[in-house]
Amino acid sequence: MKIFLENPYIRLIISSIQSKMEYRGTFLIFLLTILGFYLSQVAVIALMLYKFKTIKGWNAGELAMLYTLLIFSMGVVSTIFSGMIDFSDFIRKGDYDRVLLRPLSTIGQILSINFDLTGLAHLSLGFVALVITNHLIHINWNFANIFYFIITIIGGSLILGSIRIMVASVCFYAISNESLQHLIVFSSREFLMYPLNIYTRTVQIFLTFIFPIAFINYYPSYYFLNKDPSMIFHPYLIYGTLPMGIFLFFIAIFLWRLGERYYGSTGS
């Protein structure tokens, strides 16, 4: 336990949580409104289902499963990878130079400094979504399924986390990346609120092979829902989440290192 607590990363994480807890009221209000925002997105889908019953063959329970997988991965990512958001501020103020001076991994430090407990609110929302899913449809939660569920969340989190690292790497060249971040990290998630098969073929290919976020919830949900996998490009894609996550993570680390080598401080 003592060795664990003396780990520099753990200490950074603890001090980050402590500093956020200083403003407990703000923290709580922020949590509540974020939940309200997600609720409104779900309400929109609920309204569509109220009017039209299914969305291209996907019923309420199946869409709830889609949402469950997405929100769990989002929860893990916004807890661990929040340091990659607003990384441009970090660079602009010259804080990054301080990180470079320490004998620790740069990504590790940035993630630990900005460790964000708010993200865990997503997880509670994820459990609610999971309960609703189970209420609407039957999923057999045997050992294999639970195991694959965890694997999927890890893979999905790696995919989302890698995207955040790649977008943050842009800061080494361009300093400012806010709008790019808004587009790629946040808006693109909107695609995943609905099943991939509503989009045109080109977009399906794009979201599978080029910007592979469909692996976060669409493909693995075929596994959990026992849907006919002949509908998708290849039946093996339903197992692709973790491999894709690991693959992207390596690319992200590579791009980060590349950017780091280019980096030459803002001088502030």
Added chain:
Amino acid sequence: MKIYLKYISLSFQKAITYRIEYFTSILNALLYIFIFISIWKAIIPEEGIDNGITPEIMTSYAVLSTLIKATFARSQGFISSKVRTGEIAVDLMKPYSIPLLYLSDIIGQSLFQLLARGIPLLIFCIFFFNIKIEVELIQFIKFINLYFLSFIIYYLISLFISSLSFYFVEVFPFWILYFALVTFMSGAIIPLDFFPEFLKNIILFTPFPYLFYFPTMVLLRPNQLLINYNELLLNYFINIVILFIISSLIYRMGIRKLPIAGG
């Protein structure tokens, strides 16, 4: 008056300088339009549903409502950052009104959004998504009226939330709450026609459907409006008067309790 006009042109020019910002914002709007169109095409049957809404109508709806929303520029930090840094103490001594300056800032940025983003994207979408919007002159004038009125509503809500920064350390949560309400009931995504009757009647009592739903519908289905045009105008005025009273009250009371500059 001159100073406010100057301010409008200033904030317009500021918006032009961020070029990458501009291109990504175009892509961002397209992304949403594309997703909404895909949904409507997937769930609405070719022949349309009971009240005559077809996939084509909803395609146009997705384009128009998203673009109208996109032309209302977001200016969230204008007043709250002044309050946080204390800059507002200096501003209060100057011979102009801060709410009007805020209005000028939003107008300038929104003009930029309209000219550089809204209109080009509309032309692009008309060709790319094959949408047909047949608009008669009288209908277009009605639209411009509602667009203008809904912009005023938008500004008054923004002023209201910004003025809360006199009372709270952080107003961003209120903005998130606002985004949530806009997502659900402004018609930005889903038209009021799809709501169950009781919900629809509640929402009509809030200012939100007047933001994007009615301006879009007056262009698309002028003869099947939920409320007839004259009554609609009346509702707009009622909303504006109420929001004006609330937001100026919150603002004035906020200024009075402001502790900076020895006041």
